Amino acid sequence: MALDKEEMSDKVLAIAEALLNEGGADNLKARTIAEQAGISVGSVYNLFADLDEVHRAVNMRLLDRLGATGIAAMADLERQGVTDVRHRILAMAAAYVRFVEAHPGSWPAVLAFNRRRATRPGPDAYDALLDALFDIVAGVLKAGDFGLDDDRRALAARTLWSSVHGIVTSGYVANSNSRQAEEIWRQIELLVGVFVKGLEHGGAFAHADAKPA
Amino acid sequence: MALDKEEMSDKVLAIAEALLNEGGADNLKARTIAEQAGISVGSVYNLFADLDEVHRAVNMRLLDRLGATGIAAMADLERQGVTDVRHRILAMAAAYVRFVEAHPGSWPAVLAFNRRRATRPGPDAYDALLDALFDIVAGVLKAGDFGLDDDRRALAARTLWSSVHGIVTSGYVANSNSRQAEEIWRQIELLVGVFVKGLEHGGAFAHADAKPA
DNA sequence: TGTTTTCGTGAACGTTGTTCACAAGCTCAA
C-alpha cells in the first residue's frame, strides 16, 4: 500500500505542478504539498532539499513535455507531407502557444524561475533541455534552404524562438482573454511571414553597424 | 527638516528600486525599507497600501524612464539626420538593451509583476505607458514607407517590440555575461534586418492559414 | 534477537507582510 520513494516524489511533483498552475510561484507552499500528499512537512524536505528543487523538478517535467509536443507536431507535418518552411514554423509556434495556454500558471513560473537562476551556478540539465528545443527549430530552418551556414542558421533559430516567446509572454499580460489569442497569433503570423521573406532576400546578411554603446 | 509626505514617498521609492535592483522582487521587504528610510514599518503602510503598491509605483517610474530614453534616442537620430528605418529601429532596440542592462534586477521584476497582474483588475495607467512605448515604435515604422495601413503598422510595431523584448529576456537567462550582450545584439541585428527586408518584400501580407487548433 | 541505519514526524525557530491600539503632533476655534 505504501508508496515508493519515487512514487511519492512523483505525487509531490504532480501536486506542485497543480499548485503552480492555480496560483503561480507564490502558491507553492510546503505545508499545502504535505497536506495534499498526506505526509508531513518534514517528509517533503526529505524528498527534496528545498522548495526551489521542487520548482526546478516541475520545470524539468514541463520542458520535457514541451519538447515532446514540439517533436510530435513536426512528426505530424512530416506525415502530412508538408515541406513549406513557413507552414512548419507556424506549426511549431502554434504548438508552443497551445502549450503555454495549457499551463497558464506554471509556465510563467518557469520563466520567473529561470530569471532567479541567472546569478546561480553554471549550466546543468536545464540548459540541455532548452538547447534541444533550439535544435528542433534549427532543424526546421535547415529544410528551407536560405544559404545560411550552420552558425547563422543556429542564430536564426534562437532569434526566431526568442521572438515567438516574447510575443507570447508579452501578449498574455494584456487584458481580454479572447482577443489575446487572436492578437498573439496575428503577431506570430506577421513575424514568421516577414522572417521567411527576409531570409529569402538575404536580410540576415545586412551589414552590422550602429552597435550599442 | 522633516520630509514632506511626497518627499518621503519618493525616498521610499528610491530605496525600493535599489532593493529590487540588488535582489529582485524577493528583496523588497517592508522592514528593510523602513530601516533605510529612517521610519517605522507602520509608516511605510501609511504611505502605500501594501508592498504591491510600492512595487507598482517603482515600475511606473521605470516605464516612464524607459519612454524618456526612447524618445531621447529618437531625437538624437533626428538631429543627426538619420532617416534609414533599419538604423532607427536598431537605435531604438539599443536604447532598450541599454535600459535593461542598467536595471538588472528591477526590470525583470517589472515583468514578473506584470504577469501576476494578469488576473487582476482592468486597464489602468500601466497600460497607458506601455501603449506610449508602442506608439514610438509605430512612429519609426511610419517613416519607412512599406505600404502598410495603420492597423498593420501598429501590429508590426507590437510584433517588433515583443520580439526584441523576447530576445533580451531570453538572452539574459543564459550563462556568461560578456557573451550575452554580444549574442543578444547579434539576434537583434538579425531580427531587424530580416524584419525590414521582409516588410519591403511584402512579407507582412502572407495569406493567413495554419491557424492554431 | 540485538544492533544499526533509515525515515517520517511535528514542534520550534526565524523571517515575512500586515494590522492596530496607542501616543505624539498638528490645526484651529474660543
Next chain:
DNA sequence: TTGAGCTTGTGAACAACGTTCACGAAAACA
C-alpha cells in the same frame, strides 16, 4: 493660551511562511 478634534508615526503583535532538528518508529542486517 487652551483644549478639542484630527492626522500621522510607532512598534508590539498576529498569522503564515520556509526550514531545521531531536526523537521515535520502522526496516535492514548480523
